[in-house]
Amino acid sequence: MSIKLIGYVMAGVLITSAAIGVVRVQNERGPLSDLIDKTGQSVANATASGAASLVAGYDYGNLEILATNVARQANVIRVIIKNQGGRVMSQAAGDETGSAKRFESPVLFDGQTIGNVSVDISTNALENALGELYGRVFVEQIVFGAILGLIVYLFTASGIVSPILKLTTVMEEAVNKGDSFIARDLEVKSRDEIGRLVSVFNALNKSLASYHHQLHGKIDFANQELQVKNVQLEKRTQELEHALDMLGTMATTDWLTELPNRRKFDETLSRMFHQSQRYAEEIALVLFDIDHFKLINDSHGHGAGDQVLRDIGTLLRLHVRKSDLPARLGGDEFGIILYHTTAAQAQMFVENFLDGVREYAFEYDGFRLNVGLSVGIAQFDASMKAPQALYYAADHALYQSKKAGRGRYSVFSEAAHSQERQAS
CATH class of the missing domain: 3.30.70.270 (Reverse transcriptase/Diguanylate cyclase domain)
Known part of the structure; x- marks a missing residue:
């Protein structure tokens, strides 16, 4: 019975911990990615600002120095500076390697676009941070599960088997059906930790159900909008083809006599x-x-x-x-x-x-x-x-x-x- 109880408790804890861990990692991914985007774009903008007068004056020597200095910065893989015609005026590679994300910024001089700067920023830092976060979350959830399992086993062994078993069974049924939420709430029979857990699960399930319905509503609305846009696009395409035909005819036809010109x-x-x-x-x-x-x-x-x-x-x-x-x-x-x-x-x-x-x-x-x-x-x-x-x-x-x-x-x-x- 003790081994079976531990198994039930650990299964529930691990499932809950995994869900929490995934949510935490996903919540951290966005800010980290935004930080890299802001940093990369700032580098591109600053490089474009510094290259404006150099591109305008075709100062290849100082452009080379600028590109080399930027490439030496942390997480910069490559810097490319082009003129308005798309010709590469200067480029430099940094010490970083691996996957990268490109950021671009126009080179402006007196309000006119005279070139373009491309900066490749390494995503190794993001990947390393996410890897460390996965490991830390994993360890935290393992420790949390072990402590929670021990507490449940020591103090509430007899009162937790049935609710956990029921909760696990319902969740397994939903997973097996491929549903993203459960169609009904679980009954709360107590106000202790198990009851609170069931209540939290019900609240989470309601949130998932609401999100599911909202998502499907948005998908249906988007499909309707897409159909309207497709009809409008088809109409505009026909109008454009007609205009092109008319333009081709006008280019070879005398307007007065309607004879070829x-x-x-x-x-x-x-x-x-x-x-x-x-x-x-x-x-x-x-x-x-x-x-x-x-x-x-x-x-x-x-x-x-x-x-x-x-x-x-x-x-x-x-x-x-x-x-x-x-x-x-x-x-x-x-x-x-x-x-x-x-x-x-x-x-x-x-x-x-x-x-x-x-x-x-x-x-x-x-x-x-x-x-x-x-x-x-x-x-x-x-x-x-x-x-x-x-x-x-x-x-x-x-x-x-x-x-x-x-x-x-x-x-x-x-x-x-x-x-x-x-x-x-």
Whole structure:
């Protein structure tokens, strides 16, 4: 009976002591960790303050001295000082080794961030302190348990067996079920130490139950908040994707005519030109200007000019194929890249387009506007080594149309161009 009683008493004491010891160690861990955090951050801040003028003046020598002095301090493993661009200006290693925690602080000069300081602080002191604390708590709890067991055995052997057994049994049941608390209070049958122990256990159990319910309530609330945040994040993501799509479209689209702009035109011309070079595919380029466009603006205002440009864009979209690229190049200048098209086919396209322009009723503010075009046509040939050569050929043909009286189109001819150069 004595051995069995000692076993029961020691089991209860050890369990209680272990719980108390764990709580004590956990309570000590926080302040120790906070102390290291404050110390490490203070070192980082002080180093950043001392390095401000040195970083601003690119004083590498004194920075090296500063880093070395800081690294010599207790518990400092490493010091790194960087400039605003992330380049390491100075670093030094201390005598400490092992696990570490990094602390960073910006280097400020005249209110501006000009660099960054990183300090690695050893956590060996924290680990050693916790190890010592574990040992001390263990010894204290062993001594406390032995004394308590002896007192219980000597003075209350007969009155403690049943309550301790019941308490232990209930706790074991809760542990076996995986519960963090017991659903009911234990009955207090006396006001002695055992009764007080049961009362304390009941109070602790209530606290655990309350904490358990509060924790689950917070978890449920956090889950609800997370679902709301996820919905909001998904909505913001969709809005961002839409904005990015719009931004990409705006970067390659002329806002007035809604045609591709010069950037898109140049990219497509370069790609199609090199594709034609590689696979010997036919490609034609058409450039045209609006005749006397300045006169339209001067006579009827820039609103009339804008309306004419929009109407030209509409007519272009009606006449081109899906494989072609019409674009506004700037002002009243337009370009059309015709894929798989010869010069003769390009002439047919231009004639149809000019007929459409002549038949279209250009109007603004009740006035009928007379709109004509001067057009240049050029076809890719093997003598052209770059996209600019094809563009130059079409532009030269456009110049010939203007020179011949406007309101017409011209086709670039290398032979004719050579004669012109010889004549000039």
